[in-house]
Structures are given as structure tokens and as C-alpha cells.
Amino acid sequence: MAEQADTLVTPDMIRNKGVWGREVVSYPVSVSDIRKWAIAVYWPHTPPRLFWDEQYARTTRWGGIIAPQDFNPFAWPVKSPTLPEFAMPREGGKGRRGMNGGQTDTYFVPMRPGDVIRARTRLRDWNERPTRLGLTLFIYTETEWWNQDNQLVKRHIQNFIRY
Amino acid sequence: MAVNVYFEDIRIGDQVPAWSRKTDFMNWNRYAAVNDEFIYIHMDDEAGRAAANPQGAFGMGNLRFAYILNALRDWLGDETEIRELYCEFRAINQKNDVLTVTGTVADKRVEEGENRVYLDVDVVNQNGVKTTPGQAIVVLPSRG
Numbered sequence: 348m349a350e351q352a353d354t355l356v357t358p359d360m361i362r363n364k365g366v367w368g369r370e371v372v373s374y375p376v377s378v379s380d381i382r383k384w385a386i387a388v389y390w391p392h393t394p395p396r397l398f399w400d401e402q403y404a405r406t407t408r409w410g411g412i413i414a415p416q417d418f419n420p421f422a423w424p425v426k427s428p429t430l431p432e433f434a435m436p437r438e439g440g441k442g443r444r445g446m447n448g449g450q451t452d453t454y455f456v457p458m459r460p461g462d463v464i465r466a467r468t469r470l471r472d473w474n475e476r477p478t479r480l481g482l483t484l485f486i487y488t489e490t491e492w493w494n495q496d497n498q499l500v501k502r503h504i505q506n507f508i509r510y
Numbered sequence: 511m512a513v514n515v516y517f518e519d520i521r522i523g524d525q526v527p528a529w530s531r532k533t534d535f536m537n538w539n540r541y542a543a544v545n546d547e548f549i550y551i552h553m554d555d556e557a558g559r560a561a562a563n564p565q566g567a568f569g570m571g572n573l574r575f576a577y578i579l580n581a582l583r584d585w586l587g588d589e590t591e592i593r594e595l596y597c598e599f600r601a602i603n604q605k606n607d608v609l610t611v612t613g614t615v616a617d618k619r620v621e622e623g624e625n626r627v628y629l630d631v632d633v634v635n636q637n638g639v640k641t642t643p644g645q646a647i648v649v650l651p652s653r654g
Contacts, residue, residue, distance in 0.1 A: 380544075387540040388576040390531075397588045407588045415583075416592055417576045422546040447571050449598035449644070454591070506598075 355442040355484035373420035413457035448506035480510040514587035517625035526613030529581030569603030581611035597644025
């Protein structure tokens with residue numbers, strides 16, 4: 348018979364609720380990073396010139412190439428950052444399985460070539476309720492991205508589901 | 511053309527032009543390459559089946575998120591801003607799925623000095639399954 352858990356909330360979660368984690372810093376964003384990203388997400392069609400044609404991009408309100416909003420400047424770290432305990436799969440027992448429940452991204456200033464982005468994440472909140480999967484935990488993390496001029500770039504709310 | 515749609519032109523119920531992609535490893539591998547997202551369930555059919563998807567490897571939620579942004583951007587033009595996008599991943603993107611981004615204007619109003627348009631969005635597969643329901647907020651320029 349499957350293990351019946353009273354709660355999937357861990358002491359680590361309670362301890363870390365609302366506490367901002369260590370800041371991570373991106374490598375400088377390059378024109379080539381932006382172009383490759385745009386090609387990948389528009390494949391097999393040609394991406395908008397705003398993402399790869401500097402001459403055209405200068406004629407827009409942005410005054411130059413910007414990155415697509417979903418661009419990730421933290422891809423390809425030399426050493427992968429350690430995920431917090433609540434975001435890690437477990438070896439067995441309750442809450443072992445998980446899935447990506449969804450996300451909310453709010454965008455502020457765009458990312459541009461040369462930007463260096465800083466990010467910090469915290470466990471924002473959770474709720475727990477029975478579902479068709481059994482006792483299910485909905486975890487919400489919040490990540491903020493800031494550029495080198497201390498302008499907010501993005502707020503990202505991620506929903507992890509554990510059951 | 512940098513501006514495709516102005517705030518004054520928007521009516522509640524307007525539809526975002528359909529934006530589609532047939533998805534397979536050509537799309538997923540390119541996305542994995544730029545996002546450093548090399549996860550076996552997106553690369554290997556055996557790993558996908560082991561993760562309870564009988565059809566094998568499946569696509570990334572993040573790529574569907576990008577598709578919604580692309581559809582909004584292609585509709586509205588380069589002078590607009592996408593302020594917010596929310597979505598839930600309700601169904602799997604299987605290999606060879608034809609995904610179509612859909613969107614309907616739910617509301618429009620001026621808030622905090624911005625001309626904001628609220629949309630219900632989704633990514634629908636070739637079988638009509640709504641895989642990624644959500645909402646978006648975009649900011650449009652005014653003709654004034």
C-alpha cells in the first residue's frame with residue numbers, strides 16, 4: 348500500500364520561506380547569444396529583425412537590438428548552481444514525483460547586448476491539497492532579475508508540483 | 511513595420527492570428543542548445559517512456575512559453591511591450607505535434623499610464639487539446 352503522508356512540507360521549506368537565496372550573476376549578454384536564441388524559438392522561420400539586425404533595431408523605439416523576453420542569460424554556466432532542497436527530486440517516499448505546474452513572468456526593462464544580469468530567488472509560498480495524484484504540494488518560487496544599472500528586468504513566479 | 515496594432519484598434523473578442531509550429535527534435539534540440547536544457551526526457555524516447563509518457567520523448571514547457579510570446583510579438587509589432595505572461599502546462603507536447611498559439615482579447619484599459627490589453631491565451635495541439643492555458647498583458651502604443 349502506498350505511503351500516506353500527512354504533509355509534503357519539509358522543515359527546509361518552513362525554514363526558508365521568504366528568504367532570498369544567494370545572488371547569481373550572468374556572463375555579459377552577447378549579440379550572438381540573442382541571435383541564436385531567437386533562431387531557436389522561431390525555428391524554422393526567420394526571427395524578427397529586432398533580435399539580429401542592429402541597423403533595423405536602431406530605427407525602433409528600443410534604439411538597438413534587444414533580447415526576446417524569454418531569453419535566459421544564465422544558460423551555460425561553467426558550474427551549475429545548486430538547486431534548493433525543495434526543488435530537488437527525492438530518492439523515495441512522499442513527494443518523490445514532480446512536474447512543472449506553470450509560471451508567471453512580468454517584464455520590465457529589456458535585456459540588451461552587454462548587459463550583466465543578477466538574479467535572486469526565494470521560496471514565496473505553497474499550498475497543499477488532495478488531488479487525483481494524492482496529496483499534492485504546489486510550491487511557488489519567486490525570482491527577480493536586475494541589470495547592471497539596478498533596473499528590474501523580470502519577475503518570475505514558478506510553480507513546482509510535488510506529489 | 512514596427513507598429514502593427516494600436517490600442518484604439520483593439521476590441522474585446524479580437525483574436526490573435528494563429529501562430530503554428532510542427533514540433534520535433536529539430537525544434538527541441540535547438541532550444542536545448544541555447545537554454546542548456548539537456549534533459550533525457552526531451553532527448554530520448556526510452557527516457558520519455560520511463561517518465562510515463564508512452565509516446566517517448568516530449569517537448570519543453572519553456573519552448574511553448576516562448577511560442578506564446580512569439581505569437582503576441584508577431585501580431586503586435588516591435589513597438590509594443592509584453593508586460594506579463596502566465597500559463598499552466600496542462601498537457602504534453604508530443605513529437606510531431608502541430609502546436610498553434612491562440613489568443614482572445616478579454617479586456618483593455620489604461621492603468622498606471624499604460625494602454626494595457628488583457629488576453630486569454632493557449633497553445634492548442636492538432637487534436638484540439640488545450641495544452642498551455644494562460645493570460646497575457648500587453649502594452650500598446652496610442653494613435654494619439
